[in-house]
Amino acid sequence: MAKRKPLDDSPDWTFDLLKQYQTEIARVAEHYRLDTYPNQIEVIAAEQMMDAYASVGMPIGYNHWTFGKKFIQTEQTYKRGRMGLAYEIVINSDPCIAYLMEENTMTMQALVMAHACYGHNSFFKGNYLFKSWTDASSIIDYLLFAKNYIAECENKYGISEVESTLDACHALMNHGVDRYKRPQKISLDEELKRQKDREEYLQSQVNSLWRTLPAAQAQEAVNKTTFPSEPQENILYFIEKNAPLLKPWQREIVRVVRKISQYFYPQKQTQVMNEGWACFWHYTILNHLYDEGLVTDKFMMEFLHSHTSVVAQPEYNSPYYSGINPYALGFNMFIDIRRICEHPTEEDKQWFPEIAGSNWLDTVHFAMENFKDESFISQFLSPKLMRDFKLFHIHDDESNNYVEIGAIHNEQGYKKLRTTLSNQYNLSNLEANIQIIDTNINGDRALTLRHTPHKGVPLADSKSEVLKHLHYLWQFDVKLVQANKSGEDDVIARCPDIEPQEQL
């Protein structure tokens, strides 16, 4: 293709230059069929980046001490030079907001734009999890609603009350996610309109559930029924709908936390894919620009330096090792998919008959749109990549005094490695499986939860602290049980932390 006059590669960026690079990147992105939300690129200073960190990437956050703590921590580590700040933060919204740091050089800004504004952005728009679980167009409205609502509650009911409620909700945030239902889309206006109705309706429901007027005749039969009729894993949802003594505004706060948790849920499940996809595209787009002669050698050297340090994977015995780097794994998998499509080997044809030799662009788009980390790895991790990474599997059984190498990167081990790695990204294995199994609605209103361990991995000690928070919301006895070896339920934590009196 015809070489064009290179863009200015001086280190200092200007808004004009940003626009020039942006235009070129957008052109190439379109060439590769990247479908994105409109971009809103905001240039911010380091301190603002720390603010963004502290609010865990929410552009508008309600006020709470935990964000203050995060800010102080970030500030401390940053000021002592222990940590560099991320070059960018990108928010799954429509328009897609990306923050660029003022300190970045022009090369870095270009990298970041390709990475965030076209990589992550197209992922947010295209991946099935984001499509079905989040609504990019309403999130900013919702966060604004949440912030104002919580501020209003603080005015009405005092900062401390609101703070305790939020603390309790945060403790259960990971258990406030619907895994099998599509949340509804609502705008700020509608949200406000409905909130009032919801408040009244919920309270009336709760009241009838906990009616103390005796329904004497059916007493015996009722004792047998359990509520909920099926175990509930969305603890916050259950609390919001059924906690007997919560005030209407507290239910709304539970709902806010639940919604935000739900919004972040897809991000947790697609870390490898999302980062891999973004890295793959900044790499591909900038190389494309280089082939066109639009960027200089100097630009490429700086870009490659940053790129390689981002996607580096330290080995298990390196002092820098802290698990598998999602950037490295994701990036290499997408590169590998392209390789399998363009230059398949005999091994690839055997392992990936359906994609070997196909159109690579179609295939990576297909992979991006229809998978999450777990399924992506079990579908696309190739033997070649396992050899490149020299992966090995460690089986650590508590009952043995040794750990065992379960599989390594050889013919016998590939499938085992792939399955295990895929499971390693399965959130339902990683997060504690805790479900509400009973509320004693005809008796002391005690709430019972059951923990079902995965492969015998126990709950950490924090469980009793969490139960205190749950007790704050439920306001009656709360206990957590776990089946023992003989299949009976043992109580492993309760709140209040005293043995109940002899049952009569």
Place this chain on the structure above:
Amino acid sequence: MTNFIDRRLNSKNKSTVNRQRFLRRYKSQIKKSVSDAINKRGVTDVDSGESIVIPKKDLSEPIFHTGKGGVQDRIHPGNDQFSTGDRIPRPPQSQGQGGGPGEASDSGEGEDDFIFSISKDEYLNLLFEDLELPNLEKNQLDKLIEYKTVRAGFCAEGVPANIDIVKSLQGSIARRIAMTSDKRRRLKECQHKLEQLNNDTHEHVKEKRELSEEISQLKQKIAKVPFIDTFDLRFRNYTRQPVPTSKAVMFCLMDVSGSMDQATKDIAKRFYILLYLFLTRTYKTIDVIYIRHHTQAKEVDEQEFFYSQETGGTIASSALELMIKVVEERYSSSNWNIYGAQASDGDNWADDSPYCRKLLADKILPKTRYFSYIEITQRAHQTLWQQYQQLEKDNPHFAMRHIKTVDDIYPVFRDLFHKNTQEIKTTG
């Protein structure tokens, strides 16, 4: 479609509210840390903030998460020595070569305390929350006034030294534009006409001459407008503005007779530190005068004040006399806010105590904003305490407290300066 937005000038303190919330939540821990830190400081070291240490366990936000144990299957990269079926002894604790990497780093950091800095202002605010200088309000307005010269715009008259050149020249330009504008307009017209005539094929000798003449006349007229006129001159204007004085002097009086041991003096020192810090919240400059006494009083520096040992009897009035003398010589009470803090173990020569009371009542208390007396002793009170007690009733800006141990310092201090608007109203 892409928008660029420059947010760099937006407020940088989005997290300030959250930081305040954090301080609010951990106030009790932070306060403890602050009052612990007071003991490590010098009297006049107030420029620094303070590092706050909070045990990490107090800060944790618990969630349900899985612990250690059970069966864990992990994939790691970089195999250099293992084959399928290899068994590796479980590494002791989490310090593993080949065993369980990833866990070692987690548990290494877990136990750290959470340390962060608060600014000087936050430090002082926490230290002196709810405290207030008594009688500050009412005296400040009627008596302790200083004048400060402040800029107050511009005026048309003044001394040459105050000429504001930029303003004056702006005036000059404006005047010149105003006075020459119609002439310039005319000049332009003439020049334009002349040019047209010059380009014309016909010769207009007469018109040209007339025009040239008019042009030169106009130019002369324009040139005659003076470059600068007295009318243009602007002078910087100053006025005197009354401001409450920001100077304070703090007198530390201490008994250093044989009965005062180092522990007692350390207690006193802490009291002085607190007082000094407290005053810095209100005043810009503070002089500290150290007066120590046994039978005679002497003005000394901080080091000598706290750490030199003397023996002998005790005449407290000597210190008060010296204080009066110093005030008269150096600190006129119209310019200085005077504070006194006397520390003693209560020993005094019995006949001297009434005289002390008289000195305080007649000469010191009228001039001072506040005078506090602390008695550091385990024993019963003696004459000085009894005499001073008489003063306490009539003088709201005199306070006395009894301190037994180090732990009393902070509570007593808070007690002394506690915001008590009720009392001030009734006595004032």
